[in-house]
Structures are given as structure tokens and as C-alpha cells.
Amino acid sequence: MKAGVQQNKVRSAIRTMVDHLATGLAILATILVVAPLIAIFAYLIYKGASSLNLAFFTQIPKPIGESGGGMANAIVGSGVLLGVASLLGIPIGIGGGIYLAEFGRGTRFANAVRFTADVLNGVPSIVMGIAIYSLIVFQQKHFSALSGGVALGIMMIPTVTRTTEEMLLMVPNSIREAALGLGVPTWRSVLSITLKTASPGVITGCMLAFARVAGETAPLIFTALGNQFWSTSLNEPIAALPLQIYVYAISPYDDQHRLAWAGALVLIILIVLAVSLVRYVASRGILKGAS
Amino acid sequence: MGVGIEVTNLNAWYGANHTLQDINLPIPANHATALIGPSGCGKSTFVRCLNRMHETNPIARVTGSVRIGDMDIYADASPVEIRRRVGMVFQRPNPFPTMSIYDNVASGLKLNGYSNRRALDEIVERSLRNAALWDEVKDDLKKKSGASLSGGQQQRMCIARALAVDPEVLLMDEPASALDPVSTSKIEDLIFQLKTQYTIVIVTHNMQQAARVAEKTGFFLNGRMVEFDSTHKIFTNPSDKRTEDYITGRFG
Numbered sequence: 001m002k003a004g005v006q007q008n009k010v011r012s013a014i015r016t017m018v019d020h021l022a023t024g025l026a027i028l029a030t031i032l033v034v035a036p037l038i039a040i041f042a043y044l045i046y047k048g049a050s051s052l053n054l055a056f057f058t059q060i061p062k063p064i065g066e067s068g069g070g071m072a073n074a075i076v077g078s079g080v081l082l083g084v085a086s087l088l089g090i091p092i093g094i095g096g097g098i099y100l101a102e103f104g105r106g107t108r109f110a111n112a113v114r115f116t117a118d119v120l121n122g123v124p125s126i127v128m129g130i131a132i133y134s135l136i137v138f139q140q141k142h143f144s145a146l147s148g149g150v151a152l153g154i155m156m157i158p159t160v161t162r163t164t165e166e167m168l169l170m171v172p173n174s175i176r177e178a179a180l181g182l183g184v185p186t187w188r189s190v191l192s193i194t195l196k197t198a199s200p201g202v203i204t205g206c207m208l209a210f211a212r213v214a215g216e217t218a219p220l221i222f223t224a225l226g227n228q229f230w231s232t233s234l235n236e237p238i239a240a241l242p243l244q245i246y247v248y249a250i251s252p253y254d255d256q257h258r259l260a261w262a263g264a265l266v267l268i269i270l271i272v273l274a275v276s277l278v279r280y281v282a283s284r285g286i287l288k289g290a291s
Numbered sequence: 292m293g294v295g296i297e298v299t300n301l302n303a304w305y306g307a308n309h310t311l312q313d314i315n316l317p318i319p320a321n322h323a324t325a326l327i328g329p330s331g332c333g334k335s336t337f338v339r340c341l342n343r344m345h346e347t348n349p350i351a352r353v354t355g356s357v358r359i360g361d362m363d364i365y366a367d368a369s370p371v372e373i374r375r376r377v378g379m380v381f382q383r384p385n386p387f388p389t390m391s392i393y394d395n396v397a398s399g400l401k402l403n404g405y406s407n408r409r410a411l412d413e414i415v416e417r418s419l420r421n422a423a424l425w426d427e428v429k430d431d432l433k434k435k436s437g438a439s440l441s442g443g444q445q446q447r448m449c450i451a452r453a454l455a456v457d458p459e460v461l462l463m464d465e466p467a468s469a470l471d472p473v474s475t476s477k478i479e480d481l482i483f484q485l486k487t488q489y490t491i492v493i494v495t496h497n498m499q500q501a502a503r504v505a506e507k508t509g510f511f512l513n514g515r516m517v518e519f520d521s522t523h524k525i526f527t528n529p530s531d532k533r534t535e536d537y538i539t540g541r542f543g
Binding site for chain 2: 106172174175177178179180181182183184185188189192193196197199
């Protein structure tokens, strides 16, 4: 009897130790995940914050040799490019995800689509740039904001499609049956019930795709090209923050290096702001106790 | 008002699995009819054939005829039309999690394009009263999510949701099996009131429940209907040996 009690005590001590160890490892992993982001952000603030002033947000780049100037055109240009990309990538992506999860489940075509989306996700962004260059830029004989937006938009599709599919598959079947059982047509049930129930996850997927292409430089080199002047036309080359950062970062002037750091800081802040804004807007109207 | 249901030579399959075999059954209007039988005997499949939910599964197949009132549901109408006339309450409460209590109850009408707000308010109130839930939720109809209610309240909300589209028949697939005894007795009281206005078909594992709420009872076994008669006769003097074995607890 006594030996048994002793043994139980030892086992319980070991269990407690293992528990602490596992908790410790999880905390360590969390720190490792968050640390790089914080480090990058801190470094950007250290390097870039001093160059941020009103001119940065209101002026276009100064000619080489002159100091000062800003990235107003690049900020607006990134907005235009991301707008075009979202208009193209999000509807197609969500539509594809709905097909995969709700209509094509288990069919050969759906498997092919899913596979293609995964491959497209793995295509290097520079290849996407070259592809759009030969499909749009080369045909039109000029670089344009539209081609840049298309390149980014296509890059958004696979992420949006796959997260939409995953999120729709997580909606319990009982909810689909509830809607069908009320005599709701399938298309209506998919849009108003299933997609709506999955919407927090779908929005997260869209934001992930958005944030990812917001920082893309390579596909824009061949498409949007960049622009030192004001332009918001879809038919002309357009400036973009990542492009401007790239140009300034490899230039030989210290002044431009500082602006590149500031640009990187602004890019990250704008992405965080855009994502937070969408989340805030999307979270309003969710009721007490809704899951 | 409810209408009667006439099932003739109904057969159903899941893939190669012949889950229902030659079912013939007259279900009377404005009464509750209980279907009992061991798990996997086909009773759930049977009620799902009555509103064509069975065929939402791509490998499912049905033959035979089901007449609801004057309509042959497999010949005369689309599944969507039929499901508006034949409401369904599922085993587990399945509220729409993004919707308020009000929107849950109004969903069947709203999603079919009905938008008269005054009339909707009235229908929601009447449906919730009919489902004996109105007094518990009337103060936070639009504030609270349907999913925030207790399980028993959720199930009564789902009943209200089914009633709101004004069906003639109400199918209930083990509506109380996931609920506690108090909620169960509330649901049973409800069935008692509702059957004066609707034709109710209730699948249940609980034989006392069948005895309490239903005038007629059918006993299913291995995809066949063994016996269908008045509930009193089934539970006191069944004609089939297998029915007697089941209700006396010798198997199942």
C-alpha cells in the first residue's frame, strides 16, 4: 500500500514537471513568433521615424541632388494598385472558394482547381511580373497601373480561394440543412447563411492576401514600373511604396536611404491600419454571444 | 391547417446501401405520428424523404411516391417549394450563429425575399408564442444572438423558425434527444398544442415520448416498417412479435 502511494506521488510530480515544461515551451515559441516582428518594427522606427514629416506625405520625390521631398505619389499609387488588385482578386478568390467548398466538393474538377491554386500560390512573384508583362504590357506597348494591379490581384486569388474554402468547410452541415429545410434556395443559402457564418475567417484570408501583395516589389518592376511624378491614371506607369523603397535603397545618396527607411515604416503602418480598419468594420454588428 | 401524407412504395438508398425498403404509410392530418425503432433502422432517412432533404446528399437516391395533401412531392414540385410546406426540426438545435433571435425566426421568410416589416414583426411574435418562447426572449429579440440561448431555448427557437414559414407539416427528427428533461417536457407540451394545427411526424428514441405525444406510431426495423397502428395498440397489444420485443426492451 505505502509503496503505491509513494509511486503515485512520484508520478504526479513528474506530470507536474512535464506540464510546466510544455507550458514553458509554448511561451518560448510564442516569443519566437512575435520577436522578429517587434524587432523589425523597432528597427524601422529607429531608422525611419526621424525622416517622417509632413513633406513625406504631401510631396513627390525631389530630383536627385536636392534633399527633402516625399512619397505622396507612391502612397497613393500603392492605394490604386491595391484597389485594382482587391477588386480583381477578392471576388474571384471568394467565388473559387465557394465553388470548391459548396458545389464541387469531391469532384475531379474541384481537385484540379485546388491543385492549380496551390501551385499558383507557389509561383515566384517575379514570374508573375514577367507573365503579366508579356500578356498586358507587351501587348499595350506601355507600362501601366492596371497591369500592376492585375499582377497583384492574380497573386491574391489562391490565398483568398483556399482560406475561403477552408472557412466554409468549417461551417457545420447542420446550418446548411437548417437553411435548406426552410425552403431557401441553395444559392441564397450559400451567400446569406454559409458565407456569412464563415465571414470572419474569409475576411482574415482576404487581409492576409492583401498584406502579402502590399509589400510586393518584383511583379511591379515589370508592370507598374514606378513613377517619379503624380499619376493616378490606370493607363500610365504609377508609383508604389515598395518600388520607391527599392529605388531609394539602392541609390548612393544617404538622404534617399533615410527616405527608404521612412517609406518602409509607412508601408508597414499603412498595412496594419488597413487590416485593423477592415477588422473593426467587419466586427461591428456581430451580436452578443455569436460564435 | 395540416394535411395528410400518403407514402406509397418508398425506397431509399445511400450509395449501395438500401436504407428504406417498400414503405407504405398513411399519416393522418392534424395528428402527431411517432416513428420508433433502433438506431440505423431508417426512421431518420424516412422523415428526410418527406421534405426531400434526403437527396441533398449526392449519393442518395429515392423511388416511390409521397403525396402531401394533393401534391406528389417527387413529381409535382421542386424541393424548395416542398420544404416551404414541410417544415423540419433537427436533432440538435441549429440556429444561424450570425443572426439575432428575431432574424433567426424571420430567416425563412427574409431569405425568400419577404420584407414587409410590420407583418414580419407579427409573424415573429406569433411564431415565438406558438413555440412557447416569447416570454423568455421578447426583451432581447434583436440584441441577442440566437446561439446565446440555452439548448432547450435554441430548439424552441428552431421550432418557431420552422413555424414562421407557415408549413402544413412539421417533421421532427428526435427534437429532444439533445436536451435535458425540463426542456424535453416543454418540447412535448409544445407538440401537444401544435398538433391541432399541423400534421406532425416525430422520430424518437424515447418510447415514453412516443406514447405521450402521438396518436399513431410506426415501428421501423432494418429499413422496413414492421407495424403501424394507433399508439395505444402498439404499446399494449402489438400484432408483430418484433414490435413487442422492441417495446419490451428485448433488443434495440
